[in-house]
Amino acid sequence: NCIIIDYNKEFNYQGSFLISNNICTNNGGRGIHVFHSSNVLAINNTLYKNLTHPEIQDGELTALESNNIVFRNNLVWSIDGKRDIHQWRSTGVVAENNYIVGDKRDGVGGNNPLIANPQLRNPNVNPSANDFRPNAGSPLIGAGSPKDAPSRDMRGVARSNTPTIGALES
Structure with a gap:
C-alpha cells in the first residue's frame, strides 16, 4: 500500500485525517487504504496502476469497516481487471469528482466519471520517466470541486477555484 490510515476507531480519536497532493504508483497493494477508521479526507491525489x-483485489481507493470517509478530486487509474474505488462494511462514504480510468467499476456511487484518456504528459510506473501533469485540453483541468481542495498542488503551484483533478495542476 502507498498510504494507509489504520485502526484509528480503536482509540476514539475525534480529529480527522487529510490525505492530499500525493502520487501513488506501482505498489503491490492499494493506492490509499482506509481500514477501521473514521473522519478521513482523501483529496486531489493521483493513483496510478x-x-x-x-x-489484492480491493481497489485503488478503499474504505473497509470505516465511517465518514471522503474521496474527492482524485485521479484513479486502475490496472485492467482491478477495482477503482471500493468500500466494504463502511458508512458515510462520499466519492465524488474522482476521474476513473480502468475497466472494473465497484458501484460506490457519486459523481465519478469514467474516462478513457486523462491526457497526462507521461504517465509511467518508472519514477525517473513519469510526468503526471495534465496536458492542455485534458478533461482533468478545471473539473475538480473546490470543497476541501488544497490551495496548492504537490509542487506548490496555486490551484484555482475550479481545481484540476489529481495531485498536479497543469
Missing part, C-alpha cells in the same frame, strides 16, 4: 500483487 497500484494493486500489482495478484492476491
Whole structure:
C-alpha cells in the first residue's frame, strides 16, 4: 500500500485525517487504504496502476469497516481487471469528482466519471520517466470541486477555484 490510515476507531480519536497532493504508483497493494477508521479526507491525489500483487483485489481507493470517509478530486487509474474505488462494511462514504480510468467499476456511487484518456504528459510506473501533469485540453483541468481542495498542488503551484483533478495542476 502507498498510504494507509489504520485502526484509528480503536482509540476514539475525534480529529480527522487529510490525505492530499500525493502520487501513488506501482505498489503491490492499494493506492490509499482506509481500514477501521473514521473522519478521513482523501483529496486531489493521483493513483496510478497500484494493486500489482495478484492476491489484492480491493481497489485503488478503499474504505473497509470505516465511517465518514471522503474521496474527492482524485485521479484513479486502475490496472485492467482491478477495482477503482471500493468500500466494504463502511458508512458515510462520499466519492465524488474522482476521474476513473480502468475497466472494473465497484458501484460506490457519486459523481465519478469514467474516462478513457486523462491526457497526462507521461504517465509511467518508472519514477525517473513519469510526468503526471495534465496536458492542455485534458478533461482533468478545471473539473475538480473546490470543497476541501488544497490551495496548492504537490509542487506548490496555486490551484484555482475550479481545481484540476489529481495531485498536479497543469
